[in-house]
Amino acid sequence: MNLRAPILLLALANSAAHGAQAAEPSAADLTQLSLEQLLDVRVYTASRFSQKGSDAPSSVSVITAADIKTYGYRTLADILRSVRGMYVTYDRVYDYIGVRGFARPGDYNSRALVMVDGYRINDPVYDTGSIGSELVLDVDLIERVEIVRGPSSSVYGSNAFFGVVNVITKSAQDLNGAEISAEAASHGTWKARASFGHRFAGGLEAVVSATGFDSRGPSLAFPEFDDPATGNGVTRGTDYERRSSVFAKFSYAGLTLEAGHSSRNKGVPTGYTGTVFNDARNRIVDTQTFTSLGYYRTTDSGAELSGRLYYGRYEYAGDYLYDAPPVTLNKDLALGEWWGAEVKLVKTVFRNHKLVMGGDFQKNRHQDQTNFDQAPFASYLDDRRSSRRTGLYAQDEYALRDDWLLNAGLRYDTYSTIGGAFNPRFALIHKMSQSTVVKLLYGTAFRAPNAYESFYAYPGQQIGNPALRPEKIKTWEAVLERYLPGNWRLTAAGYSYKVDGLISQVPVADPASGGVLLQYQNLGNVNARGVEFEAEHSSRSGARLRASFTAQVARDDAGARLSNSPKHLAKLNYSTPLFGDRLRAGVELQYTGRRITTFGETGGFLMTNLTLLGARLKPGLELSASVYNLFDRKYADPVAFDVGVPQRDTIRQDGRSFRFKLTYRF
Template sequence: MPTRSVSQARAASICAVVSACIAAGLAHAGEQRMDLAELSIEQLLSLEVYSASRFVQKVSDAPSSVSVVTAADIRAFGWRTLADILRSMRGLYLSNDRNYAYLGARGFLRPGDYNTRFLLLVDGSRINDAVYDQASIGTDFLVDVDLIERVEFVPGPGSSIYGANALFGIINIITKNGRDLSGAQASIEYGSQGMRKARASYGMRHDDGTEWLLSVNDFREDGADLYFPEFDTPAANGGVARRMDYDRAQNLLMKGAAGPWSISVAHSERTKGIPTAAFSQVFNDPRSRTVDTRTSVDAVYRARLAADAEVTSRIYWGRYDYMGDYVYGAPVPTVNRDGARANWWGAETRFVMTPVEGHKLVAGAEVQRDYRRRQFNFDIEPFLARLDDQRAGNRLGVYAQDEFTLRPDLLLNAGVRYDYTSSTGDSNINPRVALIHKASASTTFKAITGTAFRAPNAYELYYDLRAAGGQKANPSLKAERVRTNELSAEHYFSPDARLTASLFRNTVSDLITQTVDPADGLLVFRNLDRVKAHGAELELERAWSSGARLRSSVSWQHAVDDVTGTAL
């Protein structure tokens, strides 16, 4: 039976990304040339970022070696999914099983992990769902890539400010506003393997500051016919999966802002064919597919309390539905439906203030109520119920951080957060400290240490298909934790060329691992491993006045089981 676990993936110990692009085209050549040529690399790369500290700060001041990709980068390099964008960032690598895209970092890409060790945000609001804690980055991502203003990736532990799932990094997607469109837009795309996409958008900003945006798109790809030698028999169509690798997705985004208020509504639906006969299915059966549906509603209130203090309050609601149809049995195949329904709401209040010269404080509290975590499994015809598990849970967190200017060239950033998770009854306290030295106008050094955690999700805790010989639940799981030490340096050779280097060492304890119980042969998640990883990352970025742009990075990563010495 389907257990929704990832096939064993190998993470390369040395991964490199080298890409270059000449920003030239027909309709948009002049616009791209202006974006890349008239701005120096310092303006493009030393952007103000939000994600590292939950307030706007320069990249050089952030307590992490932040990577930023802008809308101009996305347009110039032609990236079409969030996974494409993340693949271009140093230290990250991807795997794809022709159903979902999986993200790895610093030596970790685990079987059974649906990107749960990354926290995914859209405009600062948590998007990881309430059943799998999944960060969706492929065509199942919530927002059309054409509406992304920039992507901020904050590597390393982020639980001191964001709580659970910020184990290996924070991905924050900042979307465009009405003023970025200033009218109507329409686009049509065609590509190989039957790819076509249509988008219609309208955005406007009025003289009183009110603005709004509405965008819809439809994406379809037929996919290629794929040959699998494992199924090369006459009964299995000679090992060729025909019209099985299709992908269909639709997205809706609505945003509005008036005075101190802003609201956004996002919705996505994705249907993906499964050509691989995953989980021992019948090969080349067109009924094999997954359907992912997501909805997010986010309302934010921002107000300045005084010249040196402001407050931000947020309330949000989310929904995620997953359905997988898997075909088993011969000579009369049966469709087994595996699925989940998740609903949650949350609220947060955050204060940013500078009460004393040289100190910038951020403090806040947030709560999330996962009021529906349902997992189910049944055979469609004849109907046979195999699983119907319904749960609820709460998450609570409070945090504080101080950015202390020790002297003009030296910053100390220190923060800590307390989290409580009702599913496990665990409390977690996670600090982060960063010392930032601006050796010169062109060179910055950072020393960062901190911890983070990931609470087990409802799938790992409660999914139980032991009667069907698949997977059994383990409600005694506890959170996994990571301790990170990192050194980084950033140097500008010139206003249009930047080099970034990082050295890191991670120690992960109580790592949640999917394994086979020798007593009954069933899959089960357990806190088994203690893992150590270390490595180095190097990135070079360069822009030329002609509009050409270079992004090049190389990473060396080595992760081993601390008990057996086996490489991950």
């Protein structure tokens, strides 16, 4: 059976992005800018062209490579945990994004679009946007991450439901030579990486990198298995993880070729759905491959032309051991394979209109799902499908006056499975003064039902639903950005959204057995509203502060609060140089409020992480030491309701852990 199944309640654009980066400060430089200068830092993701962050038709956050080092972030999930209004849930296999009070247990990040250099990595089977250790890219290769809040289907189509996360990789100039890195961490964990980046005399830029990772994993206690027959609920050696990845990027004369491959073997220690507890043969293997060829050029008239051809492949293989009897190994497999093309034109016309127009096509060659027992052989599912989608979009950034911008965009998507969908976005931006910006935003988005929700079936447990309709969302938002003397930046945002036709998994009667099956259905609406506040400060001494607070509430048609939706989030990031600039200390505090689960609720908790970074101890040498969950806080995350025995709806998270890292450049 699929651990993804037993859930209840639930290019050229790349080249254009690279071209926009060329004029940007490096990640290290960004930490030295005053907050007034940060007003002019350019972002790419919100509109698919480079623009000032203050002009973007969304609320945008940027996390840099310097932030990643300063706070010891190990995965994209760690990065997103630090961002205003976002939270992450972990079930000891995958990490799941929560945005503005919405994170359905068991949703595989299908409501956020995740990209690498503008390339969509959400697969065509589960629509998963990977953010954990299964991400195809090593976090050390990230130059910055742009997080765009709010619906963005007007330029990106499906999955850009609550936001877009664009991971922008380091260039040859960022690496500027060879780099080796080694890490040792708690629970028998190690990681090694070798990277090289260089700009050759003829103009060719090259980046190549390879990473290996191995972890024994912690010993875990599960009170629900507290029985002598199951080792009194303690499992050892089953939370293991082994992964490897390679990445390469070559740029020359407007062409960019990019490719990546990763494979992760992750133990499943939780005994989900009645699998044999404390057996290391329960595991999941995720394999991802992509390649992208993009072209970018600027014409004599100033128009920007870009295009991209791409190919992607995702393989999921789950091994689940059941005590039938006899002891039986169940194999659950999925294959997603796709290719596509994109074209885009950006041009300023009539002096004060900046137009972006484009289209994309994607062919999903394989959306295959298979399930069978290995011995004795028994087949339960063999579903093989293909599909295609096409999208056309246009956006106009109209400068009404020097202090007023009107941004209007519209996209039409058509799917071979569900038909078509229009999605607009509007933004009215007023620069009240040199230091104050107000944004009024409205947009809609949709999410097409994926192959897993529509067609996955397992006898006696789950049935498909080919009649699923797309989910839709409408969002209204107001944003105020204020820059104060002394390098202070204040942000306040208020939002309201409504989701129609929410896709969730519900129990339905099984007429054959009289029991209960699970099925994805379009249910009622979700209404949410919230406010976000953030303050950032940069001192002359080099200290930096970022603090945020979020209050939010999301309810269903009956007025009940959604599960896994904290009312309050609070975050603080503070870093300061020590001993001149030889060391830097970064401390991070993250508070997550109480969350409702299927059976009850989880308590709120405060997480503290600490990192000491020595970047200037010796030329080329960088050392860091990190402590995660510094005060060994005990807490649990809500997870997808487990239909196995024993039943549960939360998973305990890691206690205190350590990491030591050495990087040498030459």
